[in-house]
Amino acid sequence: MAKNVLFEIGLEELPARFIDGAELQLAEKTKNWLEELRINYASIETFSSPRRLTVLIHDIAENQATIEEEAKGPAIKIAQDENGNWTKAAIGFTKGQGKTVDDIYTKEIKGVTYIFVNKVIEGKPTESLLPGFDEIITSIQFAKNMRWGEQTLRYARPIRWIVALYGNQVIPFEIAGVTTGNISYGHRFLGSELTIENPLDYKVQLRKSYVIVDHQEREKMIIDGIKLIEEKNGYQVPIDPELLDEVRNLVEYPTAFLGAYEEEFLTLPEEVLITSMKEHQRYFPVKSGDGKLLPYFVAVRNGDAHAIETVRKGNEKVLRARLSDAQFFFEEDQKNSIEFYINKLSNVVFQEKLGTIRDKVNRVVRLSKEIAEKLATDSNTTVLVARAAELSKFDLMTNMVNEFTELQGVMGEKYARIFGEDEAVAVAIREHYMPTSANGEIPGTLVGSIVSVADKLDTIVGCIGVGLRPTGSQDPYGLRRQAIGVLRILTERKWDISVADLFGIAIELYRNLNLEHFNKETVVDDLRGFIQQRVAFVLKESGIEQDIIQAVTSGEIGVIATILKKASILSAKRNEESFKPVQEALGRVLNLAEKTEEVEVQPQYFETDSEKELFAVYEKVASNYRMLIEKGDLEGAFHELETLTDPIHEFFDHNMVMADDEKLKNNRLALLNRIALVLNSFADLNAIEWKQHF
């Protein structure tokens, strides 16, 4: 009868967020491993809990599959002598494969006949291969690994026991000083040491020992528990799936219970209550039938209902302590005015060389106004922008944000409303931190977007101006992320502002401030390099290839939308077969133009019709090109450049550019250089590896 195989890795409590991924990997890796080893089986089940990762293989074959493999020998010319007898080479080959010359057959490969034998690879007993499973266990990847004791293995958490059974036989191996056996452990407090006699009994034995090894079952127990509480009390408990995933992986035997907090805490902003419950305590907030927050929570205990009153009381005490802190802060914070907090910002250094946060806020106000001006917003918006910028950081001085740092901006919005600020200002205070991650949402309002860009510009230009450019993996001020934020807002809001101009505003502002450590000379170049890299990063993220990126980012960085459009035109063009003559023509111009600085074309030196013609076409193209660029018609503009192709080919066919006559030579080079200047104003076309796609 086919046997079943069980592997259980016993661990100190795994981080909840690792468990699902690890279980999936275990299933995947086990399948691949068995397939590679040619070991058949009926099915695979996996289990997990905070303290174990388990795989159960049903009905595993006793042996690896035996297979026949074709072994290729020498060519028949070598394998047989002129009389048709097998040579030494042929005999040697068959012997090597454990066969005789009687087993030889022939096949033709590419016109040459070779000799072959069929080789049987005998399957080894499964039992002898199972100890190799240690490699599967150690190959599981976790987001973060650690070492322990004197072990060299890096793993999510220390391995404390391993169950490895083939039927009722222990499969012998060792990992990090732990030897396999048939002993498992139940729930830390409710369970006991268990001897697993039969892999199929695993799940039941663990359940009796208060461990539910099936995570879906644990999840169901939690949901059922919550439903029971909902029904009994007429509550509504919204189940946040992320929280549920986490909670079910924090427990081996879940018991949901209801806890309460004092009604007076409901005067706190919901965000504060929810952050306290969800983020800090992993509780599910409770709502009434009509969706209002109620002073209750659902927590999940790791264990049964015994002495649940004590557990409830303990949890309530912890939440009460957190909320009384919050309540105290909330009341204290409202005793002062917004101006009080703004003034306090003068006591806080933003950055040693860039002054206080108050100084920063003053700069952000000015930047915000200038950006609003560039965007030609109406006067009311400009007023709101200025106020939002002024209030952008005041909440950092409140007790609440000091305690709940994740609520910066959120509390600013709340307090601004309480203090009677305009709704648009309140919202912008929260939004000006956005996007908070590379792919995070950008501000939803115009006012929020402007202040967000101004705040980030100030940090980037200020830090780089005092020499704090990010290096390698070091970016303590988050300048890269902030630059991406600026670029994303520009792109997604389709602002018609050149990136260089935008940063120019901030540079100008800093120059006028005459800060001691701000390097007015180097900042422009340092910043250009930094912005180029960030723009390149954004382009790369949207799938643009490296050489195109270089071509469109080499000059001054203009309007982001334009850069993206140019990149897409060039990316498409270079893959078009019909574009070959164009790029050949343009390429020749660009190459020769590098040989000169001359731009003065003197028509009196023209000798041939083709050079006169090229000059005439050039003048027309150049003027059309400029007009189309002005209108924002990039495709039209690039098409205009393409019309130079034929005259260029004509020119090269009939003129010797590097003529002996210096005057002629220089004049022709100057003509090409003029053309090249127009071409390069579209993009640095020389950077493009045109040839690679043909």
Place this chain on the structure above:
Amino acid sequence: MNIQNMILTLQKYWSEQNCILMQAYDVEKGAGTMSPMTLLRSLGPEPWRVAYVEPSRRPADGRYGENPNRLYQHHQFQVVIKPSPDNIQELYLESLKALGINPLEHDIRFVEDNWENPTLGAAGLGWEVWLDGMEITQFTYFQQIGGLEANPVAVELTYGIERLASYIQDKENVFELEWTDGFTVHDIFKQPEYEHSKYTFEESNVEMLFELFAKYETEAKKTMDKGLIFPAYDYVLKCSHTFNLLDARGVISVTERTGYIARIRNLARSIAKSYVAEREKLGFPMLKKEAK
């Protein structure tokens, strides 16, 4: 159980586990980890087992003695064992039983918490231990100390004494906790809590503190260059405490913190390196002791 008996119980328990019982270290610090008995001794290959109570100053947590849960100075019970024993979780849970906490009556959980002390270039992986939702212990396997890889790995248990006591004594207010018969935390600590808070938030001489930071930093470097590790480390601790006072006063921004932290970290890093080098010169004497 009053606090005094809790401490005695923990001391007895960990003493029975062959830990050296140390006394608190006499330079201000924010956490038991910063005592050289943990930070320096966790470095290098020599085995180490220690337990001690550490008064820990967190100026920013001062609340004039008015907040029921916050203190300028609280107490940690610190256990450090290198290399980490295989049964350390069980040893820890037994210590809770010794304090009268029956795990069957409670919900005890190990919740992922990756601890990091950037000022000391120290990082570790482990958990917060939750007792009915309250964090009572920080349980950490050191992975890096002073920027050096921990090898072998030391495990650190940090019990929050007042937290645990408020649970054991079922008190909502930390000042109501009984320290020993007839004396509460209020009796002993209320006045210093108020005065330290007042000093920290209102009266501290910011200019002087900035100056002191710079001076301590210079002295630490100078002393280190002479190969005097322990005195140099004392000055690093002083830098750290001075930074905490400035931070609590609200005169260092989030952005600026990074710079100060980097300065302290650089000192801690070079001290860690020198400590291991000096121990190596001595032939890692405690390693030999273990072998005997």
